[in-house]
Amino acid sequence: MSLTKVRVGLVGLGLAASSHIKAYQTNSNCEVTAVCDIDVVQAMLIAEQYKIPKIYSSYEEMLKDKEINVVDITTPTFLHASMSIAAARAGKNILCEKPFCLNLEEGQSVINEVAAAGVSLMVGESYVFMTSIMKARALIDQGEIGKPQQIRERFGTWLQRPGALDTERESSDSHRGWRMNSAKAGGAGFPWMFDHCVHFFATAEYLMQDIKIKEVYALKSNISWMNHTKMNDKNKQENSEMHTYRPEESGDIPIITWTYEDPACQGVWMRAEALNGKYDPMYGFSATIIGDKGMIEVLGEGGKGLMWNDKNVHLILHRKDFDTKTYRFDEGGDDIWQSEVSYYSCAHRNQINEFIDSLLAGKLPRYRGEDGYHHVKTTMAAICSAKDGKPVNVNNINDKKYNN
Ligand SMILES: NC(=O)c1ccc[n+]([C@@H]2O[C@H](COP(=O)([O-])OP(=O)(O)OC[C@H]3O[C@@H](n4cnc5c(N)ncnc54)[C@H](O)[C@@H]3O)[C@@H](O)[C@H]2O)c1
Numbered sequence: 001m002s003l004t005k006v007r008v009g010l011v012g013l014g015l016a017a018s019s020h021i022k023a024y025q026t027n028s029n030c031e032v033t034a035v036c037d038i039d040v041v042q043a044m045l046i047a048e049q050y051k052i053p054k055i056y057s058s059y060e061e062m063l064k065d066k067e068i069n070v071v072d073i074t075t076p077t078f079l080h081a082s083m084s085i086a087a088a089r090a091g092k093n094i095l096c097e098k099p100f101c102l103n104l105e106e107g108q109s110v111i112n113e114v115a116a117a118g119v120s121l122m123v124g125e126s127y128v129f130m131t132s133i134m135k136a137r138a139l140i141d142q143g144e145i146g147k148p149q150q151i152r153e154r155f156g157t158w159l160q161r162p163g164a165l166d167t168e169r170e171s172s173d174s175h176r177g178w179r180m181n182s183a184k185a186g187g188a189g190f191p192w193m194f195d196h197c198v199h200f201f202a203t204a205e206y207l208m209q210d211i212k213i214k215e216v217y218a219l220k221s222n223i224s225w226m227n228h229t230k231m232n233d234k235n236k237q238e239n240s241e242m243h244t245y246r247p248e249e250s251g252d253i254p255i256i257t258w259t260y261e262d263p264a265c266q267g268v269w270m271r272a273e274a275l276n277g278k279y280d281p282m283y284g285f286s287a288t289i290i291g292d293k294g295m296i297e298v299l300g301e302g303g304k305g306l307m308w309n310d311k312n313v314h315l316i317l318h319r320k321d322f323d324t325k326t327y328r329f330d331e332g333g334d335d336i337w338q339s340e341v342s343y344y345s346c347a348h349r350n351q352i353n354e355f356i357d358s359l360l361a362g363k364l365p366r367y368r369g370e371d372g373y374h375h376v377k378t379t380m381a382a383i384c385s386a387k388d389g390k391p392v393n394v395n396n397i398n399d400k401k402y403n404n
Pocket residue numbers: 011012013014015016017036037038039042059074075076077079097098099124125126173174175176177195
């Protein structure tokens with residue numbers, strides 16, 4: 001059923017929330033009716049800052065609000081499934097931040113409850129809504145690089161905008177300390193990877209024209225990049241964002257490789273922070289997609305440092321015979337990172353506009369519960385592979401294997 005006006009109640013007022021609120025408030029078919037947080041002071045501050053009329057400190061109370069027809073869940077990951085299920089039972093449409101769930105059982109329960117309630121659910125997978133990444137996909141669909149066959153993702157340091165991340169809040173779930181605790185962030189000992197890998201795998205399939213990843217092989221290193229950055233003052237300067245996180249245990253996954261259902265295609269993700277003596281002049285997330293007729297290099301979240309002929313660019317399309325084209329996407333910057341492409345400001349807005357448009361048209365949104373579930377499963381396969389030291393088929397993953 002389509003809506004005529006989208007009225008949002010947003011729960012969890014931390015890092016992700018502001019980008020969502022700003023995005024809703026730029027769409028005339030939508031208003032943010034209420035905000036909710038267990039931290040009432042934070043709820044009052046956000047309500048005042050964005051002129052939002054209603055405040056709740058109890059999610060259950062907010063769900064009783066009849067004015068609200070969409071619930072946006074930007075709470076820590078361990079709350080995503082239970083809050084989505086409660087929202088579906090209350091008849092609300094749902095936008096739930098990534099990662100969709102902590103395990104497959106709870107992810108499947110959400111999918112079932114959403115179907116039973118007949119509401120719409122979109123998962124907040126913002127990487128595939130970045131303007132630069134969507135342009136890369138459009139160029140691939142236009143045949144500019146021929147058949148895409150390999151993707152190389154690299155993950156460099158993020159440079160935080162001064163003061164952008166509030167890490168001073170006290171109560172246990174109202175600062176990002178939970179992200180380094182597997183019980184709350186997921187990951188069975190690799191919480192940071194669980195939080196981020198869903199982005200990397202979603203992008204890897206999106207840029208391979210939706211061909212599914214079949215098998216993953218992840219390398220485990222006993223040196224934790226997080227411990228390393230904690231100890232190294234020089235890196236602290238360069239890598240300030242990372243210091244908001246505290247490691248749960250040592251050990252890291254620096255490289256993941258994978259194959260796709262199409263045997264001609266493969267991918268690799270690699271960590272490229274300036275640590276352990278590595279020097280890399282590029283920042284943030286970037287990807288290279290190689291086809292049989294050309295290649296695309298593209299910047300993503302926090303991306304900086306892609307150069308062509310002494311010019312800073314955001315996307316390079318290399319075609320045969322040196323027929324090269326470059327692109328920039330100047331969309332007014334990023335609220336959080338010093339980033340050449342706009343992530344927090346624009347990718348979240350693109351994603352929320354997609355959700356609002358789908359609700360108004362009575363259509364399913366792009367990136368649903370099934371997609372979120374699939375990329376959580378692929379991430380679980382990567383974590384199992386790192387622990388076991390061998391390749392893992394995504395289809396063979398289940399909660400029992402993952403938790404062993
Ligand atoms: N797509 C993205 O770019 C992106 C960016 C940041 C975070 N995220 C995701 O968004 C989610 C939230 O992350 P964050 O960094 O914003 O977290 P955060 O720690 O900054 O904020 C979480 C907020 O939830 C509140 N909260 C906790 N329990 C609650 C409850 N029971 N009821 C109401 N409020 C409650 C906390 O008080 C806090 O204000 C995570 O799943 C994270 O992975 C996505």
